[in-house]
Amino acid sequence: MPELPEAETIRRQLEREVLGRRIVGARAVTPRSVRNHSSCRDFNACAAGRTITAVGRRGKAVVLTLDGSRTLIIRLGMTGVVRVVPSTEPRTKHTHVTLSLDDTRDLRFEDVRKFGECRVAAGADWGQIPDLAKYGPEPLSPRFTREHLRDALRRRSAKIKSLLMDQGFLAGVGNIYSDEALWRARIHPERRTNTLSAQEVTRLHQAIPAVLREAIRRGGTSARDETYRDVHGRPGYFRMDLAVYQRTGRPCPRCGGAIERLPLAAGRAAHFCPRCQPAQVRRKRRAAAGGKKP
DNA sequence: AGTTGGACCTGACTGC
DNA sequence: TGCAGTCAGGTCCAAC
Numbered sequence: 001m002p003e004l005p006e007a008e009t010i011r012r013q014l015e016r017e018v019l020g021r022r023i024v025g026a027r028a029v030t031p032r033s034v035r036n037h038s039s040c041r042d043f044n045a046c047a048a049g050r051t052i053t054a055v056g057r058r059g060k061a062v063v064l065t066l067d068g069s070r071t072l073i074i075r076l077g078m079t080g081v082v083r084v085v086p087s088t089e090p091r092t093k094h095t096h097v098t099l100s101l102d103d104t105r106d107l108r109f110e111d112v113r114k115f116g117e118c119r120v121a122a123g124a125d126w127g128q129i130p131d132l133a134k135y136g137p138e139p140l141s142p143r144f145t146r147e148h149l150r151d152a153l154r155r156r157s158a159k160i161k162s163l164l165m166d167q168g169f170l171a172g173v174g175n176i177y178s179d180e181a182l183w184r185a186r187i188h189p190e191r192r193t194n195t196l197s198a199q200e201v202t203r204l205h206q207a208i209p210a211v212l213r214e215a216i217r218r219g220g221t222s223a224r225d226e227t228y229r230d231v232h233g234r235p236g237y238f239r240m241d242l243a244v245y246q247r248t249g250r251p252c253p254r255c256g257g258a259i260e261r262l263p264l265a266a267g268r269a270a271h272f273c274p275r276c277q278p279a280q281v282r283r284k285r286r287a288a289a290g291g292k293k294p
Numbered sequence: 295a296g297t298t299g300g301a302c303c304t305g306a307c308t309g310c
Numbered sequence: 311t312g313c314a315g316t317c318a319g320g321t322c323c324a325a326c
Contacts, residue, residue: 086302
């Protein structure tokens, strides 16, 4: 499930591979994968003939600025993959969009579950493009301050895990990195946002960018059942550094206790360490000698 | 208005 | 071996 680190890895590679290239032909074959367009033909017409003038990212979305004031937005969804390959390479059954470049290579979008999409939006100003403007702050930008996080959490009452994955609240964090950040900050995933202490907010504010930066350094996460691959078809290696995500029953790297999996809303689950991330905020108390340890 | 939960989608996996 | 059922989850949208 590509999240910010995976999208950033792809962005960096695309910048090297396709910046300045012209899209000489566009061929979308799956309407669902270009569902913001009236048809594949419409998408093709919007993309063809344009030159890629910038390669950016907003949250989990890879954003290619095209000349003529257009913006190509690629959202990877669950299983979306962006590849740059020689145009002679055969397309697979999951190749939904093929952009032929002016150097005999293709930029291809492949997606098994079709949750992802490609879209060409009018305009080049991200603030004017609704799809991009609705995102919350970038967790790696200076705008993501402790005070911003504190105030934002105070105003809400949802479970912290759900809110961290809300793209309008914070851009780019999904299931993997919310689990990992909460573990680092020692916060139970079901804690209500407006009940977090100042110390917990501080720890969370440090944990989120830290885990994202480390994951970017590793090229992202290719989890057990994940199809994530970078532009060159290589997996990410942050999986080896995961503390809790998909580690149900295995030992917590901090305390050795067993990691638990907690089902949340439909099909979603949080992974956490019940010892390091207790559901109840335990009041710190001057325990009498021999205080019990469960 | 904020929060919750179903639907979309398909390959891998589980159980009979 | 085969088939039905279950799971995974980013995002949108409807319903509390």
